[in-house]
Amino acid sequence: MAGKRTVLTAGLRRLAALLFEMREGVELSKEEVSGKTGINVTTLYRIEAAQARPQRRTLMTLLDLYDIEPDRRKYALDLLSDAQKPGMSRPYEANLTEVYSAYINFESEALSARHYQTSYIPGLLQTPQYASAVIDTSMPKVEAAVTESRVAARMNRAIVLTKEEPLELWVVLDEAAIRRVVGGPEVMYGQLGKLVEQSKQKNIILQILPFDAGAHPGMPGSFTLLDFPEPNDPELVYVEGIAGDELIEGHAEIRRFGVIFDQLRAMALSPRDSIALVRDVAEASPGRR
Known part of the structure; x- marks a missing residue:
């Protein structure tokens, strides 16, 4: 064993x-x-x-x-x-990778997160239905219990956005993520509605990187920068990829990702215009009743 x-x-x-x-x-x-x-x-x-x-x-x-x-x-x-205290990932670790489990624990203790996502809505902002569709697609042929556990872990993570001292979340999202229909039209319509609602929280900033922005430094893939309230805790970068996820430390690497994120948010629509675009996409969705 x-x-x-x-x-x-x-x-x-x-x-x-x-x-x-x-x-x-x-x-x-x-x-x-x-x-x-x-x-x-x-x-x-x-x-x-x-x-x-x-x-x-x-x-x-x-x-x-x-x-x-x-x-x-x-x-x-x-x-x-x-x-020795169990991290937030403890109830779900049997069905999570070691890196992802560690990331959940770090995220729960972070002061802020700067997140760039290329293909889908970030986990902290997903609805259960959308999360289930993403996980089911990315982990084919797994038992339903594994999918349910991973969805529960993802939903539980969102507690960091509403706790007494909530995580400061800044998301730059590629336009493809709000236009790609995940889980069907109704699921996607519900997900877009949740994005609009969550953008009203003072600790959440959402920007959309439009297609017409052209080539940009985030094209290689998604990543998250975590900052911590404890001065002795260095920043971390979480990088997602098909070959596996990775947690990165080191001043030079952190600075590189920080510069990339600053470039992406400068190229993205303003928060106000971003939400307007999300609303427009939702209004045009066949999932709207």
Whole structure:
């Protein structure tokens, strides 16, 4: 039986970065730490890469070796407690990829998200019927229970838009996404109506990138930039693709995606004109009764 996987969360990433910083501070290699503590080098690598959650006794051993002062020791232990809490993805992880599960957890703790989508309405703004049609098409020949679980996960994600301190969401959407009929005319009409309603929320900005904008830097594919309220949490980019999804870190890559997003929103219609276009497409939809 396969072991239970560790799904990345913001708390686990924060703890991993702290332990790396502590080890570097005392100028010890992983091999030296292993020799002094008996902790396997591979385990140390996985802990510092946020691929494994350390046990409390392992963490205590490392804190002792690094001679960490009481306040910082408490902070590390608090981070471990935070990392042990189940992320938002926990109820659905059996039917989600590891990267997507991690993304859901990060999204739930993010301050803002800048999202560019080429082909369909972003998950946070989807209706259940639209989400079901998208998932059913992208995951052919899966059991109905798997589709239902993934739809439920997608609907649950939307809580971030209405919580006490909601996610600030800025979406640039290719015009193709509002014109492609997904799930049939009635489903699509309902989805367009939801877009119009959600655009009224103060924390949501929606822009449509029209066909007549021509070639643009987002043509290679969709992506999301996440920013976090904790200063020590670096930005993340989530990239979607047929070959698999990916979470990207690193200042140079983050900056590149940030520049691309700025170019896309400059080329897109204004929020007011974007909603007018969505309304026009909905009015012309055969799904309108």
